[in-house]
Amino acid sequence: MTAHTEATAAPRLQGGETARRAVTAVLDRLRTTSAVLVIAGEPGLGRTTLLDEAVRRFTAGPVLHVRCEEPESRLPYGGMRALIRAVAALTAAPSAAAPSAAAPSAAAPESGVGAEELLAALGAVAVDVPLLVCVDDVHRWGASSRAVLRHAAGRLHPDGRVGLIVSVAQHRGTDQEFIGLPMVELEPLDPSRAAALLDEVTDATIDPCVRDALVEEAEGNPALLLALTRRMSSAQLRGRRALPSPPADAEMLARVLGEPPNAFVSGRDDLLLTAAAALREAEDADVELLATAAGRPASAAMITTVPVTAGSGTLPDGLVLADGRFRFTSRLLRKAVYAGASADRRHRAHLALAGRLEARGELLPALLHRSWSLSDRAPQMAAELAAAGADMTAPVSHRLRSVAYARAAELTVNGADRAERYTAAAEQALLAGRPHRALRLLSASRACAAPAAVHGRAELVRGRTELRDGPVADAHASLLLAATLLDTDAPDQAALARLAAGDAAWSAGDREACLAALADGWTVGEETGVTPGAGADLSALSAGTSTPTDAPCPASAPLPTGAGSRPGVGAGPGSARFEPGPARPRPGRSEPDAVRDYRLGMRAVLEGRLDRAARPLGRVVGSAESEDDPERLLRSASAALLLGRIGAARRAGARALAAARARGSAVLVPQALEYLAYAELRAGRHAQARTHAEEGLRAAYGAGQRNTAAHHHAVLALAASIEGHPAVVGGQVTAALATARRHGLAQVATLAEWAAARADLGRGRPVDAADRLGPVVRPGSGRGHFAVWMLAAPCFVEAAVLAGRPADALTVVADFAVWADFGADPQAPAQLVRCRALLAEPDRADALYGRALALHEVAGGDFERARTALLYGRWLRRRRRLREARGHLGAALVGFERCGAAVWAEQARGELRANGTAPLPAGAGTLRRLTPQQLRIAGYVAQGATNREVALSLAVSTRTVDYHLRNIFAVLGVRSRMELARMVEQAEKTAAQP
Incomplete structure (x- = not known):
């Protein structure tokens, strides 16, 4: 053990933000009270660096930095005695560096040292100034010294101003001894x-x-x-x-661990080595397998649900047992144990495991272990492994199948067979959420001579991988090449490759390339019966500089691929242009009905003919009722989003998520969550969208899908722009755009810009919002993604009008009218009338606002309805129609609060104050149980209006008012209009009180 008051410069800690904040909190608390922190983690994660940083940063008093050494554990309480001597040295010379503490001599007494001695020594130093004690690698001490330190740490007097930071390595299991103290665990880097x-x-x-x-x-x-x-x-x-x-190698691993080579493997006990062999491709293993393979009986004492840690006497250091399963305390330790053993001992461990697994009927894991006992290529073993990997009836994970195919390829002599098996391994690795491993396996496959079909499959996997985590232009090229290579021998896979190429073109915002991928090899008239000009032509969406590439498609509408689909993303029209080759008719080529329906429906949508798209896409949506395949369910959710059937999209997305989890498909879980998040956004359920996106973000990064993660960042930005968290919006927008710009994700970029602009508008900054959204929504080559810009158009119109630039919005409203007629967005009709009201003359605006509110009642959605009510109330207030304005502004406030739109609610409160009415405080009164429409009706009735007058004011039928009024009476428990009027009056008086 060494002790000193200064530390030399340490390498920069990678990650560990949580631990660094915890250390900062300890240093800050030392100004007034004592504090304890235990930093746990496997060697190499930065425990020592954190302690070095703490020593350098603390200047308020003396510092004792202790680095524990193994010799101090040879005698009982040896480490603790050395620590107490080092503290005493600080008392003798508090301003100087403490001398190094020598290890206890052999003649030192073996009597125990209690926590009282350590606490007394610490208290003697921390009399006038705080004291920081950092004890590094305390796992190297003996159990007696660790026990005293733990006891003393729990008894530090709050007024003593002693800071104790202890680091302990997890690979020996000694971190469990400090449970109950404040602890932070260092995590591996992502x-x-x-x-x-x-x-x-x-x-x-x-x-x-x-x-x-x-x-x-x-x-x-x-x-x-x-x-x-x-x-x-x-x-x-x-x-x-x-x-x-x-x-x-073994030497490197032992050095990182800080242990001597072979420290954990002895010739007498093979349990640790057997565990290392068994957990080569798994997180844990059951007791019976490891114990019997290692030649130990699986005693009742081992089969327990109570965690048994390393060093307990039952298990060797490094293993922990809980719920009848063994696992290593450290992944680094498992590698060191395996690498430190001789090749013969490793082979014996694998053969023992193979024998036990065969007896249990687990064929594929048994074959894998038997193959790992071989040193040379073995064609027969390779064939058996490949056959077992292809057996889809066995309950084996995609990850293990990938390992089996890869090992089969390593043992294969024939080049074509090796390429085939490496490609199969890459396919399974992608499904397991390991895209980088998939790409490395594809590189190995490419090095082998193989038929065109095998290379076509490899390019299909490469394209799918790049589509989720790479430039979409590269994905498009790989997928078109795959389709060409697969046409002859695997036409069904070629069709899926073209669909995926269409997805890449959608991601790039390139409508023509998307259409080319969907139409490649077919004639439009032959398949759909669509002739030029038939249906609602949305190609000429706007005049002036807009082009057919600006035709709208429902946001978040993906093109499915064989490995799951997701909302398309890309760099926007013109920024990542693809040049598809000429179509090559292939008479007689067939494709699955569901794929054909989706392809035809998508093509009709892109051509602007929703009437032709509804039937095939409707069949795709309907197929979800009897479907349990996650990829097909995602396709159904996509079709539902295209048709504006948001409820069906949510149901299909939820079923796809459940199916993906049940199948262990890590590649599909982030995309299913993405579908759910977008569907919730479209439904106006922003809090639910945020929940799905947060989970999806973690899953996407875990599966190496940065493009998918960018979509989740965009969803979180949009949700935060409603909930009113400017810092959150900025962070999510920055994260989304960082990937969008590198990989050409036009839809993500447009959504992120919309989120930032909506946040500006919510904070009362319409000029900034209009400046940001103008290039995205106005016609021209710079317009945002063709499937998104129209969703942001109402936001731009509002911002432009409030910024005093209504002329900028005229063309956008004309374009948006075509989108609203498209019928795929239930909010669009009400938003369109609201936009026209913003631009209308006063004699027309009044009726338009009323009509917009009536349409909101049909579409639902608190947020959009509240925005219209806020704009209408503001318009009424400025015309001194204060009584009417109060009702609409109050309804807006309630609507914003119901959906958690805090910053927008503050706008409504400000308008109410300007109107001369104090808004209801949050949570006040039983009136808050009413919906915004019910609240408006209650306000009119309280003012003495008849049902007919209320209906005329709200542009609804008298029957609708009657229906709502009955519900109001039931909710509030009143029996007459007079009682209702008194309740409204009392609520207003309560709100007006200071």
Whole structure:
């Protein structure tokens, strides 16, 4: 153990923001009280760096920095005795660096040391100034010293101003001894941060495939990642030479762990090695398998639901047992245990595991372990592994199937068979949510001579991977190549490749390329009976500079691919142009009915003929009732969004999510959540959309899908623009645009700009909102994604009018009218009338606002209805129609509060104050139980209006007023109009009180 008051410069900690905030909190609290923090994590995650930072930053008093060493644990209480001596040295020379504490001598007494001695020593130092004690690697101490430290940490006097920060490695399980104290656990880096670290240390010269391989090997451990980088030559880092196999050897792993080589593997006990072999491609394993394979009986003491930790006497260091399952306390430790054993011992462990698995009927895992006991290529074993991987009746995960196919490829001699098996492994890796591994497997496949169909499958996987995590222009090219290579031998897969290519074109905002992918090989008249000019032609959506590429499509409408579909994204018209080749008719080519219906419906939508799209897309939507395949359910949800059937989209998306989870398809879960999030947004359920998007964001990053993650960032930005969190909006917009600009995601970019503008409008900054949205919604080459700009058009019209620039909105309203007639957005008709009211002369605006509110009653949705009520109330107030304005502004306030639109609610309160009426405080009065429409009717009735007069004022039927009035009486428990009037009057008086 060494002790000092200063620390040398430490390397920058990668990640660990939560832990750094916890350390800062301890340092801040030391000004007034004592504080304790335990930092736990496997070696290499930055525990020592955090303690070094704390030592450098603390200047309010003396610092004792203790680095624990193994020799101090040889005698009972050895570490604790050395610590107490170091504290006493600070008392003797508080302004100087404490001397190094020597290990206890052999003659030292073995009597116990209690927490009282340590607390007394600490109290003697922290008399006038606070004291910070940092104890690093306390797991190296003996159990007796750790117990005293734990006891003392729990008894620090609040007034003593002693700070104790302890770091403990998790791989020995000693972190469990400190449960109950404030603890923060360091987490491994996520793949994106690990990749960024490699780019930083190599000046971005590392080959992408090499970077992905090292990121996967390090499993988020920054120290191991840097050690791997130092081991590689420049040629290896640039991909010019093969990487060593394995990338991390036993010596490197032991060095990162801070342990001697082979520290965890003895010749007498193979349980740890057997566990390391069994968990090579799994997180945990059951007791019976490991115990019997290691030659131990699975005793009743081991089969327990109570966690048993390493060092308990039952298990060796490094293993933990809970609920009858073994797992390692550290992924780094598992690697070190496996690498530190000899090849013969590893092979014996795998053979023992294979025997037990075969006896249990688990064929594929048994074959894998048997294959890992081989050192040379074995064609027969390769064939058996490939056959087992192809058996879809076995309950095996996509990840394990990918491992099996890859191992089969390694054992295969024939080049064509190797390419086939590497490609199959890549397909399964993509389904398992491991896109970077899929790309590396495809690189191995490409190196082998193989038929065109095999290379076509490889390009299909590559294109699907790039569609979710890469430039969509690259995905489009790969998918078109796949379709060409698959045409002869696999026409069904070729059709799916073209659909996916259409998805990439949609993502790029390129309508013509999307149509070309959907129409490739067919004649329009032959398939749909559509002749030029038939149906509602939306090609000429607007005059002037707008072009047919500006024809609208429902937002969030995806083109499905064979591995699941999602809302298209891209760089916008003109920014990532694709040049499709000429169509090549292929008479007699067939395709599945559901794929054909979707393709025909999508093509009709893009051509602006919704009447021709409704029937085939309706069949796709209807198929969800009897479907349990997540990919087809996603296609159904997409069709429902295209048709504006939001309820059906939500139901299909929810079923797709359940089906994807049940099948363990990590690639589809983020996309199902994306569908749900967009459907909830379209339905006006912003809080639910945020919930789905938050979960989807985690799933997307976990599955390596940055493009999908960008969509979730856009949803979160849109939700926050309603809920009124400017900082959240800005952060989500920045994250969405960062990926959108790199990968050409036009829909994401347009949604993000809309979210930012709506946030500006909600905060009363219409000029900023109009400036931001103008280029997105006005006709011209810079207009936003053709499936999104019209959703932002009402926001722009409102911003332009409030900014005093109504002329800017005239063309946009004309274009939006065509979209509203399209029939795919239930909110559009009311929004259109609202836009016309904003631009109308006073003698027409009154009736238009009333008509807009009536249409909102049909469409539903608190937020849009409240926005119209707010604009109408503001318009009435400025014309001194204060009594009428009060009712609409109050309804707007209630509507905004019901949907959590805080910043918009504040606007309504401001208008009410300007109107001379104090708004109801949040949660006041039983009137808040009414809907906005009921509240408006109650206000009119309280003013003495008849039902007919109320109906005329709200532009609804008398029967509608009668219906709402009966519900109002029931909700409020009143029996007459007079009682209702008194209740409204009392609520207003209550709100007016200070």
